[in-house]
Amino acid sequence: MAQHRxxxxxxxxxxxxxxxxxxxxxxxxxxxxxxxxxxxTAGEPYSVGGGVTVVPPPHSMIDVTKTRPxxxxxxxxxxxxxxxxxxxxxxxxxxxxxxxxxxxxxxxGSTGYQVAxxxxxxxxxxxxxxxxxxxxxxxRAGRYAVFVTDGLAVEVTVSGSGTRFDSAxxxxxxxxxRRAS
Amino acid sequence: xxxxxxxxxxxxxxxxxxxxxxxxxxxLVLLGMGAWRIFAIVRDSFGLYPRATAVxxxxxxxxxxxFWIFVERLDYLEREPPLLLATxxxxxxxxATSTAIPGNAAVHNLxxxxxxxxxxxAWGSAIAGPTIEELLKTLGIVAxxxxxxxxxxxxxxxxxxxxxxxxGFQVVExxxxxxxxxxxxxxxxxxxPVVSTFFLRGFLAGLWSHTLFSALAGAGVAYVVVRTDKPxxxxxxxxxxxxxxxxxxHFVWNSPLLADGLGGGGFGLLAALLVKxxxxxxxxxxxxxxxxxxxxxxxxxxxxxxxxxxxxTEGELKALSTGHMRAAARRYAHGRAGIRGRTAVRxxxxxxxxxxxxxxxxxxxxxxxxxxxxxxxxxxxxxRYRLVAMGHAEAVVPAHRYSxxxxxLAGAGVxxxxxxxxxxxxxxxxxx
Numbered sequence: 001m002a003q004h005r006x007x008x009x010x011x012x013x014x015x016x017x018x019x020x021x022x023x024x025x026x027x028x029x030x031x032x033x034x035x036x037x038x039x040x041t042a043g044e045p046y047s048v049g050g051g052v053t054v055v056p057p058p059h060s061m062i063d064v065t066k067t068r069p070x071x072x073x074x075x076x077x078x079x080x081x082x083x084x085x086x087x088x089x090x091x092x093x094x095x096x097x098x099x100x101x102x103x104x105x106x107x108x109g110s111t112g113y114q115v116a117x118x119x120x121x122x123x124x125x126x127x128x129x130x131x132x133x134x135x136x137x138x139x140r141a142g143r144y145a146v147f148v149t150d151g152l153a154v155e156v157t158v159s160g161s162g163t164r165f166d167s168a169x170x171x172x173x174x175x176x177x178r179r180a181s
Numbered sequence: 182x183x184x185x186x187x188x189x190x191x192x193x194x195x196x197x198x199x200x201x202x203x204x205x206x207x208x209l210v211l212l213g214m215g216a217w218r219i220f221a222i223v224r225d226s227f228g229l230y231p232r233a234t235a236v237x238x239x240x241x242x243x244x245x246x247x248f249w250i251f252v253e254r255l256d257y258l259e260r261e262p263p264l265l266l267a268t269x270x271x272x273x274x275x276x277a278t279s280t281a282i283p284g285n286a287a288v289h290n291l292x293x294x295x296x297x298x299x300x301x302x303a304w305g306s307a308i309a310g311p312t313i314e315e316l317l318k319t320l321g322i323v324a325x326x327x328x329x330x331x332x333x334x335x336x337x338x339x340x341x342x343x344x345x346x347x348x349g350f351q352v353v354e355x356x357x358x359x360x361x362x363x364x365x366x367x368x369x370x371x372x373x374p375v376v377s378t379f380f381l382r383g384f385l386a387g388l389w390s391h392t393l394f395s396a397l398a399g400a401g402v403a404y405v406v407v408r409t410d411k412p413x414x415x416x417x418x419x420x421x422x423x424x425x426x427x428x429x430x431h432f433v434w435n436s437p438l439l440a441d442g443l444g445g446g447g448f449g450l451l452a453a454l455l456v457k458x459x460x461x462x463x464x465x466x467x468x469x470x471x472x473x474x475x476x477x478x479x480x481x482x483x484x485x486x487x488x489x490x491x492x493x494t495e496g497e498l499k500a501l502s503t504g505h506m507r508a509a510a511r512r513y514a515h516g517r518a519g520i521r522g523r524t525a526v527r528x529x530x531x532x533x534x535x536x537x538x539x540x541x542x543x544x545x546x547x548x549x550x551x552x553x554x555x556x557x558x559x560x561x562x563x564x565r566y567r568l569v570a571m572g573h574a575e576a577v578v579p580a581h582r583y584s585x586x587x588x589x590l591a592g593a594g595v596x597x598x599x600x601x602x603x604x605x606x607x608x609x610x611x612x613x
Contacts, residue, residue, distance in 0.1 A: 006202070012327045013203040016320050020211070023313060024280045027287035034294050049302075064293040068302040090365075102367040109229070109364075 037061035037079055045176065049074010050089040050152050055174035057167040060085070073152075078168070083160030085168040087175070092153030096146070099153040100131045103146045107157070112138040126176040130154070143169055149177050186472075187479040188407045189541035190331035196262070204327035208268065215275030218282075219353060226360040230370040237359035237375045244383050245352045248392060252344040255469065256337050257504060258480045258534045265329055269342045272321030273349025273395070277314065278357070281350075284313040303437050311394075311431035314350065318391065319398045319424055321346040326406055335479075336403045337472040343399015347391035354391070355382045384602050389434060389458035394427040397465050400472065430461035451604055477502040480537040487540060492561045493533050496577035501533055509578040509587070518571040526576040529564035532557045 040046055040062050045053035049069040056062070056078050066077035066086075078085040092099055100119060107113050119133040122145050130147035135157075142159035154175060158168045199205045226234040253266060288309035293301040325342050326333050333339060355378065362374035382390075401423025405416040439453035481502055484493045493501065500510040507530055514522035536557035540547065549558045568574055 009327055010203045012323065013207045016204075016324055016327075017207060019316065019320060020276070020280055023284035023317065025283075027291070028283050031287040031290045031294075034291070036290065036294060062298075064298045064301075065290040067293070067298040069299055070302050074302070105369065106367050109367075 031065075036063050036065045038064055040078070045174070046076065047074075048076045048087050048089050048154075050091070051150070051178040052087070052089045052152065052154055053176050053178065054087055055171060057085070057164070057171045059164070060168075080160070080164040080168060081162075083158065083162070083164040083168050085171070086157045088155040090153050090155075091151060092148060093151065094148070094153075096129075096131060096148045099146045099148045099155070100133075102153075103144055103155045103157075104133075106155075107135050107142075107144060110137070122172070124175050125173050128175070128177065132172075145172050147175065152177065186404075186407055186475050187335045187541070188409065189334055189538070196264075196329070199328050202328060204324060208272070208324050208328060211276045212268075212271050215271075215277075215279040218279035219275050222357060223360075226363075230360060230363045232370045233363040233372050233375050234360050236372045237356045237378075240375065240379050241352050241355045241359070241383070244355075244379070244387070245348060248348050249345070252341055252348065252392070252396075254504070255344075255473065256335075256341050256476070257507070258477060258501075259334060259338070259538050261332060261338060261341055262329070265325060265332055265342070266345055268328070269321060269325055269345040270349035272324060273318055273346035273351075273391070274353040275349070277317040277321060277346065277350050278353045280317050281314050281354075284317070285309045288313060307432050307436040310435045311428040314391070315394060315398060315424060315427045315431055318343070318346045318350055318395045319402065319427075322395070322399045322402045326402060330406060333403050333406045335407055335472065335476045336400050337469070337476045339399035339401070339403020339406070340396045340469055340472060341399070343402070344392045344396040346399070347393065347395030350395070351387070351391040355379075358382060384605075385454060386434070386458075388599065389430070389462050391431075393462060393465050394431050396469070397430070397461075398424045398427040400468060426461075426464075430465075433457055433461070451600070454603060455600070474502070480534065480541060483537040483540040484533060487536075491565055492536065492558065494575050494577070496575055497529075497533065500576060500578050501530060505587075505591075506578055510576045513579050514568075514573055514576060518568075518573045522568070522571050522573050525564045525567045525571065529561060529568065529576050532560035532564060536561060 038061060040056045040060060042058050043055060046056050046062070047053050047069055050071070050073050052074065054076070057080055060078040060080045063077040063079050066075065068075045072091055074087075074089045076087045078087075094102075104115050108115060114136050116134045116136045119131045122130050122132040124130070124147065128147050128149045130145055132143060132145040135142045135144060137159065140159050141161065142157055144158075145156040147154040147156075154177075156172055156175070158165065158172075160168075223234065223238070226237075249270075253261070289301055289305045292305050292308065322339065322343050333342070359375040359378040359382075362378050363371065366374045401420035404423070405413075405420045408416055408419075434457055439457060441449075441453075481498050484498055484501075487493075497510070500506045510530070511523045511526045514526040518525075536554065539553045539557060543551070543554065547554060549555065565574075568576065
């Protein structure tokens with residue numbers, strides 16, 4: 001009887017362990033086994049979220065696991081070979097100075113990341129004025145830009161190098177906001 | 182003996198026996214691993230935002246106290262061992278949360294890959310949260326059963342353990358959310374995002390959150406353990422239904438339905454919160470009430486079978502059944518015999534409850550001078566002697582219906598306070 005009870009307890013314990021292992025390690029393994037990049041239509045505006053769109057650079061892919069378009073906010077991660085092009089849209093009630101300071105803090109909050117040089121103004125094709133600057137990280141360089149419009153902050157970071165990097169930087173000017181009618 | 186859904190512990194049940202069970206050691210290891218992972222998260226947060234992290238720990242730590250007291254007192258008659266209650270809380274706060282982090286992320290990613298990022302942004306939390314978290318929390322209740330099956334004597338016990346697993350999860354998850362909010366806002370070590378998270382997740386979502394969902398799942402697990410008079414398949418269907426109910430409540434709460442409120446402004450948001458939150462809250466409270474009455478009938482029946490008016494009179498047995506009647510009896514004693522009268526009634530009620538539990542284990546024909554019974558039998562007689570000396574011989578409620586009216590008024594007051602707190606929370610967060 002005691003042996004039977006022990007065996008049942010052991011079976012129950014193993015079932016708990018197996019379920020925990022399945023959730024903690026099995027599901028992430030299945031996730032990793034599936035590709036996360038999807039092609040985006042070249043030359044067409046891509047909706048980031050919060051009414052913000054961008055025309056992605058040619059040959060770019062979207063990482064669907066890091067892309068979350070929402071009605072009042074959103075995130076998009078474009079991958080161009082080794083270049084990572086991230087756009088984050090969040091509701092924001094502050095000034096451009098405050099938004100720029102906030103983005104700099106986020107960048108320098110990562111270990112080894114430093115903002116390099118001074119910021120310069122940047123204007124999108126739609127006429128939204130923002131700021132852009134550069135940062136350095138271990139093994140890679142990057143640029144950032146920030147815009148504030150219609151109660152939103154649009155934060156852009158591009159890291160990597162080469163011609164793909166330049167095309168991503170050029171794409172920043174295509175960022176547009178669909179104005180509320 | 183199993184009667185009307187109460188399965189008293191065997192007289193031979195001993196806590197030390199758990200040490201021989203694989204489940205005990207498994208839970209110990211899992212708690213250690215979970216503690217290590219959660220400690221690492223909190224340590225990193227302290228490094229970046231020491232003030233905000235300390236405030237988050239303090240606020241949500243205090244927030245847990247009234248919930249804990251309420252849940253623990255749900256089962257007045259047959260109290261659960263504090264160590265098991267702490268284990269349930271720790272499972273929710275350490276094992277379930279630390280396992281849910283990679284699990285939830287994987288489900289979100291899989292939805293984005295298999296469906297679309299748009300679908301995941303809208304429905305990801307509604308699908309991943311309930312699916313992963315309800316399962317992980319329910320495993321904690323199953324683990325409690327495997328460690329100390331003898332302590333799960335009624336559906337109400339499952340509710341208590343489930344609620345504490347859920348409370349542990351709710352508290353630790355809220356702390357993680359609060360420090361994440363500080364990072365997302367990006368204004369440095371400020372406590373503003375922590376306070377906003379406290380209002381949002383503590384007040385607006387706190388009543389119909391993990392504590393409630395897991396209480397329902399816990400009732401299902403306990404049903405399997407206790408209702409051995411039913412065929413196994415029926416018990417499994419009931420447990421599956423309870424887990425499904427917890428999943429559904431969680432799904433509805435996390436879903437984007439009514440996310441913008443019913444109509445405009447703060448009233449619309451308040452109405453949407455109540456529409457999504459009140460039905461599961463009411464349903465589970467009704468279930469808890471039924472489980473409490475069922476358990477109370479059983480234990481009071483033990484004292485009735487004893488048939489000793491020195492231990493409990495007919496009026497006292499009626500008062501012992503429910504929390505508001507016990508409280509009314511203590512207030513009545515206070516009115517007639519002061520604080521000493523109240524204390525004596527409180528001790529008498531406790532002795533009656535403990536004696537009833539011991540009688541359920543040993544049988545009503547057991548020798549009252551035997552060690553497990555003798556302590557509480559003597560205590561009941563001592564308190565009876567004191568009450569008689571004070572001129573208030575019985576721990577009963579007044580003959581009129583004042584206490585019932587008072588209970589209804591108190592209930593209405595609590596509901597009004599809750600709605601007012603939610604309304605203030607919405608206003609404070611700029612929704613009004």
